Amino acid sequence: MTLTDPAPVTTHIAPGEPLLSVRDLRVWFELRRFGLGVAGYVRAVDDVSFDLYEGEAIAIVGESGCGKSSLMRTILGLNRPREGRIIFDGRDISRFTREELRWYRTRVGYVQQDPYGALPPFMTVRSILEEPLIVAGVKNRQARIERIRKAMQEVKMTPVDDFLGKFPHQLSGGQQQRIVIARAILLEPRLLVADEPVSMLDASVRVEILTLLRQLQQDHRLSVIYITHDLSTVRYFSERIFVMYAGKIVEKGPVDEILERPKHPYTWALLAATPEPDPRNAHMFREVPPGEPPSLITPPPGCRFHPRCAKIIQGVCEVKVPPEKEVTPNHLVQCWLYDPDVSPDPPDM
Amino acid sequence: MMKNEHVLHVEDLYLYFVTKKGIVQAVDGVSFSLPRNSATVILGESGCGKSSLARAILRLLPRNVHTYTGKIALDGQNVMALDEDTFRDQIRWVRISMVPQAAMNALNPVLRVGDQVAEPAMVHLGVTKEEGWEMARRMFRYVGVPEGFLNRYPFELSGGMRQRVAIAMALVTSPSLIILDEPTSALDVLTQANIMNTLKRIKQETGTSYILITHDIATSSDLAEYVAVMYAGQIVEMNNAANFFSQPLHPYSQKLMASVPRLHGKQTLEFIPGRPPSLLSPPSGCRFASRCPLRFDKCDQDPPTFHLNGSIVKCWLYEHEGTLTTPASETIQPEE
């Protein structure tokens, strides 16, 4: 088997069906207090649904603590959902047998935020990359080496022989992240989850790594979930943006729609706070909503953004959870401003 | 310009370190002047010597210093001439303070944050504990931390709040210059915007000056009036913000600007292949030459610093347009 072989498992999805479907997903963490049993829940993901298609890259954008990693770890099968379903390739991952779960792990690659933390410090690059192949049952040593070489060439760690014997601490941050990416694509996954893959890196290296990820995505028609708190990078990397706030996806849409015609007041706030290099910036103050994101143990009732929202509709927003409305095709928003019964005249940013 | 119109004047500053592998030329002949009540950004990839320059200015030197020479004038006073005791009593934290890289994670976990902000005032200004706490209260109002948080411990605060506390610590002695080393790199965009707003307001209200060290060019424009670009231990361009963000001079600056992700527009995102050179034995010609798309024969020689229209650029492309002057007169013109 080589990297270019098709995956050895028949695909279960009909044309036009998503590769991944997340439905009504809730991921709650139990809060235990001494002697009290369960004292409450951290509602890290609370009623999230979306579809991801073959070869599509989406970006999930939101501030730290809003539940992005919890959502991803659940998709990867590392957290158990409290409610809801995750359908991959036509099959519910919660019903997987051990054998199927092993297969699933080869279909989904994972790039973590902190490359150094993701790489075992006492293993060489070669053994780091060999391990998943051994686990996946690639018995022939020569075949393993071939695949490692190929993956390292794909992430542009060349000449390969210069790096095989190195330990993670002997590599720069950008090189470490390339190894993490090589490991993630080694088993030819269909889906790649990249959780803040560049936030720990120097600005100049960020672009290099994002360019590489985009190229891999296009070369292999990978589906990618790119998680970030930086809206300025998503345009170069994804087709759709999902904006996440306090455990919910509050706005979804094509990149141009979200960047040029954002609807949710939280998305407005994110955009207004994201600088472009302009000398006029030094002479003005940015508008920032007051306060900080809420506790996910006792989230605010109604719309979770209402305590910080300048557009709040009193008597509605703090009472009822806003439904999801499609404002233009494929552009969905959870905000009362776009419910014609409540707000006949929706605003513009 | 008279010297004391400058809050800081640095001339031929060198800071070298001894390591097992050789001498690291971290700050290698840096000269610049900063106008009073100004904000200057120092940009550059990691390893270019930005933090070392900050340490050299504050004389916060590690044990393995090999060379530390040059001239540093603060409000017209040559502070390089002061002995260590005098520098500690009169300059460091009193007239120049710093928010170090990752400061929000470096707060003392077992001390209430109010005590940590009061401490520099008590130690360096000799105020009583009560006065110190009163000053800390005032600083909290300045930086936008609720006064009720004075009694809290660092772990009880969010990252953004801890970073504000670190800024309050640097501010409490009313210094004329504050060096901020990557103050918002680890923070979310709303928190970052909030802190940049706060820094701007403090600058307007107190008349202090900033040196902001960062690799994040877009965010730096929220504060920058002047921009200095550092490459391999040297300043390769110094410019006012209006010129820099529209038409950077040095090829390195141009490449850096082309690597900034933007929300709008169609331009493609570029990166600069390769890494800055080792500071153990930097190249003898232009240090950027190996990565420079515009290099030509002359670039094998070390370019001098050329002056043109009030900007400074260390690149042979400006040999004919620019003029050579002595570092002593190096100063940049404010934007119109």
Ligand SMILES: Nc1ncnc2c1ncn2[C@@H]1O[C@H](COP(=O)(O)OP(=O)(O)O)[C@@H](O)[C@H]1O
């Ligand atoms: N294993 C866990 N147990 C308890 N709480 C958790 C766990 N993992 C995450 N959380 C909490 O869930 C919330 C969302 O965290 P996370 O998913 O890491 O957000 P993000 O990735 O957007 O920063 C946070 O309040 C976090 O503290």
Ligand SMILES: Nc1ncnc2c1ncn2[C@@H]1O[C@H](COP(=O)(O)OP(=O)(O)O)[C@@H](O)[C@H]1O
């Ligand atoms: N105390 C030290 N001893 C030896 N080398 C050092 C020391 N501090 C910094 N350096 C080296 O000096 C160079 C510049 O580092 P630094 O000033 O931290 O750069 P920057 O802040 O631009 O990332 C780097 O090569 C770094 O490894």
Ligand code: SF4
């Ligand atoms: S639902 Fe209401 S509170 Fe929430 S974002 Fe929309 S307007 Fe603001």
Ligand SMILES: [Mg+2]
């Ligand atoms: Mg996370």
Ligand SMILES: [Mg+2]
């Ligand atoms: Mg530094």
